Amino acid sequence: MVYLPQLRIPATYMRGGTSKGVFFRLDDLPPAAQVPGEARDKLLLRVIGSPDPYGKQIDGMGGATSSTSKVVILSRSTRPDHDVDYLFGQVSIDRAFVDWSGNCGNLTAAVGSFAITNGLVDAGRIPRQGHCTVRIWQAQIGKTIVAHVPITDGAVQETGDFELDGVTFPAAEVQIEFLDPADEGDDGGAMFPTGNLVDDLDVPGVGTLKATMINAGIPTIFVNAQDIGYTGTELQGAINEDAKALAMFETIRAHGAVRMGLIANVADAANRQHTPKVAFVAKPASYVSSAGKTVAADDIDLLVRALSMGKLHHAMMGTAAVAIGTAAAVPGTLVNQAAGGGERHAVRFGHPSGTLRVGAEATNVGGQWTVKRAIMSRSARVLMEGWIRVPGD
Structure with missing residues (x-):
């Protein structure tokens, strides 16, 4: 041969x-x-x-x-x-x-x-x-x-x-x-594709969750950590070694993708693994990062954990950080609420490896939220x- x-x-x-x-x-x-x-x-x-x-x-x-x-x-x-x-x-x-x-x-x-x-x-x-x-x-x-x-x-x-x-x-x-980052793109959606800052997302086997679904940086579904049994201080092992948890997050992702208009039905989610992302947020709390570094609650505005390709990310995806910064800048979103509410131009959030700061400025024009730029350092x-x-x- x-x-x-x-x-x-x-x-x-x-x-x-x-x-x-x-x-x-x-x-x-x-x-x-x-x-x-x-x-x-x-x-x-x-x-x-x-x-x-x-x-x-x-x-x-x-x-x-x-x-x-x-x-x-x-x-x-x-x-x-x-x-x-x-x-x-x-x-x-x-x-x-x-x-x-x-x-x-x-x-x-x-x-x-x-x-x-x-x-x-x-x-x-x-x-x-x-x-x-x-x-x-x-x-x-x-x-x-x-x-x-x-x-x-x-x-x-x-x-x-x-x-x-x-x-x-x-x-x-x-x-x-x-x-x-939140202009209409190839997916044809506005910053908030459902028209709402917070939606009730029905997820079979999980329940009805409060969710902020946003197109900014990358389409992302945010839910509250406490609503799904977490604190927001979790490291990778707590999620990635739990098959039931991973299945739950994929179900949330699939049903959120349908609500965002990214796919026609939940079965299509298997052929769109990269987007949307799913993340959970919580108010600041102290924890020890995966590197053994103490992250103090006073040093961050909120906690965020995000999944990529079906697993909890070891830090934070850059595009998801844009979504976090953008959502934090819009009063009323779950991300903004977790960060303490009000007007914000930047947030520092805690992730499994430590912290990250991202800036974004949002404006409301004619009832529609827009963001001209989001900035971060890598x-x-x-x-x-x-x-x-x-x-x-």
Whole structure:
């Protein structure tokens, strides 16, 4: 029997925020994978090592968690006033499925530096010292994101003293601006797709829950921790080692997705694993993070725990942080109530790995809430660069 040799494809393995992923230039991919479709998905599944019934992704670059089973494709932007077009794929671990329905806010932090280093930003726009402003078009959600990338001696500065809970070592700070994060996007929904700041969400087997459902950063369903038997101080083991809890959260997610108009029926949720997210909130309380650090109630505005790809996230997804900041800025949402209510332009929330601050300003125009931008800081760095090898079949 004749076996095809491995393909050799230029790629970069990067950390962005609290995630890791494999980054590609679009024109470096094999021709069949330069367009959306089966060939692209099969290639990227093999790169990451999915589907893997063992759940380890041993034969690929994935790290067997939702935070480390990701791919990014970048190209020079064809849109005016933008530098780079950004596509994000969330790769399922145990299924042959790549979800292209949303963005990754954490890996967004690495997009600007990759674009600069790989010639996707005009050289004349890169200063000798200071910051390079990279305008990113997130094609899947139809949004503009601006990354402020530190530059030293004309090159991306990756090392620094900025510390991010959920990341072990310090690095250079990258400020990210999500512009108009709650405008109508590909899903066609307003910031609050049901028209309400808080809904009664009927969830079979769980009950009727108060829920804030929002399209900002990424579609997210917020519920109160106490309504589902939690305090908001939980770490990953308390949720991820409880099969009944995971099933409950997936049921909430599926029924919330229907109410948000993202899917037609709950069965469709299985083919839309990346969005919407589901999160639970609570008022501030002290706890010990997964790294053994004490988070004091006085140092945070609220507690938030969020699930990604069916598991409690070890920290917080960047796009979910945008949803948190946006919802906190709108008086009356569950997130705003957990933070103490009233007008807010920024919140610091506690997550399993520590804390995170996100800013957003909301305005009410003609009865409709809008947010012009949400801002947060992350960090990013190259872990490895060279070529990915995948079997030629």
